[in-house]
Amino acid sequence: MTGSWKDNFKTSNFWPTHFNPELFIMSQWQSDKETPSLIYLCVRLAVFVSFFVIWILTYTMEPSAGKPRWPVFLTNWGMTLNVLQSFLSCLMLTCAIIGTKVLDNDALKESVLKCYKTYWVLNVMATSVAFTITFIYWTLIYKQTGSYWSTMNFMVHGFNSVLMFVDFCLVAHPVRFLHLIYPIAITFAYTIMTAIFYVCGGTMRDGSRYIYPILKWDQPVPTIGYCAAVLILLTIMHITTFFLYKLKTVIGNCIFGEDSMIPDGFEEQSTKMMVV
Template identity: 30%
Template structure:
């Protein structure tokens, strides 16, 4: 059992990776053994890139408003996460990196990984559980295929990334997705007070996050933050279950047991 210290709290609040003791090699391996992560990261990158450009093509408003929606932020993060995941594997096959601790591109991938997975789960549940069920008049994705792709398949591909990867997920990295959500909240506030409108001329981006009704909006944001934190905890739990199963099934498992309390 790991004793919780002030350093753990610092790692959590600052969102530091605390990764000096992690090896680059673990980020280039699969929980399935000798299978290369490129077998799923390349398809995820292609899917996310195509979905992003198709979403822009079928966007229901001016292109300049495309990135006002969190769904599109999340999709862009999947593109970046899978791209850096590919780079991590390919760079490992080249010359050894002399950087102290993890190289910058590995750290970047890990942060994107920590953010993209719980945010994808949040987007799926938020969209189908709140937006889609409460509003019939607003069409956030007129194309029904893209509707499923960017609000449903996004979680499926991130689940694949989570379950097939061999590197750990940490409880103390919880602030990384929360800071992402905080950045989007600040953007939405700034956008509102700057007079920004949605494609239909409304003074909000999402009807449930309407800053003209601050009390209601703060309740929604607080509940969303709690749910996002829960998604991170579930992500860590699934990573722990993945590594536990791997350890039991293989005499020399590729992954390491996911101790979520490590920084």
Template identity: 30%
Template structure:
């Protein structure tokens, strides 16, 4: 844009009060309107770009149901993947059992009725549920593959598949978020024990989901950020209700987590707002990692001369290999 045109545009924006700058200061300092104008133009550009990408995301069709039940490295469900999915379920089951009965704790408190109040245990329950549904769906897909004319692209994205997709995305982000928040904001060596149970609940949960994230084909969409955000908001509401009802934590304190102490509502609201923002940013990071994962697998498939897996509904059907019969 020519300098004179830019100056006219800047002064036009100033006249429409789009830039809160004193007119006298503008006339005395020619650099000020130029700086303000450039910032306004940059802001408009980013708003336009974000809006464009958001509209494109809204036009995205749902993924094919087959990508929820097959590994990233293959376009069919082999026997090893069937066993893998049920092993993941057994690991999550062991997590839940150990957390409920405090197996692996150096100083168990045996307050089983307090188990449901902690966000970490919500993550455990979500992980257990998604692993169970995943195992069932993969087992169903593995049986269907034995039919000679079975077409994986004909699978429908019904309620169970959508629920599994929702739970998997939420569990992945929540597991990573719980681990980071616990070690940076909650852990207190004077209260919490660095024992096998603590490591299992606040380290192994994230490691398990990251490993599974690399293996599976489940997509993460930027537009679905509200899935994780809804769980975070729901937990915040739960902590407020629990406080009003006079609930105590395992140590007899009138809060669940010290950083969410409703006796200090202003600070707690700021912490909750920061937590919701963190969950949203974490989902964006996970979506970026999903793109990286898909590109790496496509590059490897190209070098090996194999068909690359895609998630769109309008893609051509991929060749289906019959599952191994045990």
């Protein structure tokens, strides 16, 4: 059974800790939630490879003059988060399968599951940031910059969210309301970076001082307003994901039974804890 609704807002739930780390190598839709699934691993690998290929292309397809500026784009920050979280997910699941089904040694699985906290933080940031990037790009930036449609353009500003939504639908681990602090933190970090870029005299390939048309630090009032609006949008995206997770849990419980998994992890620490 899960905790009460108010448990979602306990300050302890700011931290990425869960009493059952094995949920982070399981799919919500596998009936056996005690054994790592080879089918699930294949899906996870497909997601990781897709993200990795797109990530590589974002750099290799950038003109030579633009390559030094690759790190300043939020799109590339988001894609890097996507790659890192999907890689850690694959690593944990692969080591768990090798440890339990090949080596018959649970020590390997228990060791690699220590990564689950890092993965969880990266995952929640990647999910909210991907959805926010897609929304902002197609509603604001695409029209203002006069960008043209291309497959690559869609891959980094649309397909990124498609893959993260698939990822969200598959995983068994929870989304916590108070984990909103993590996508907000990465957004603050990016905003500070753009301000430093401007103050230090950074320029884009066309000589412009602006990384994005909504980030004009020589016009601080509207720029800060845009940044505040982005944070509000990011918050809405995370809250939406949280409620979608609750809906997903209800559907999962209807299919597999109320006690088939314990998604929230609000229960007290017990002897079942494997990783501290």
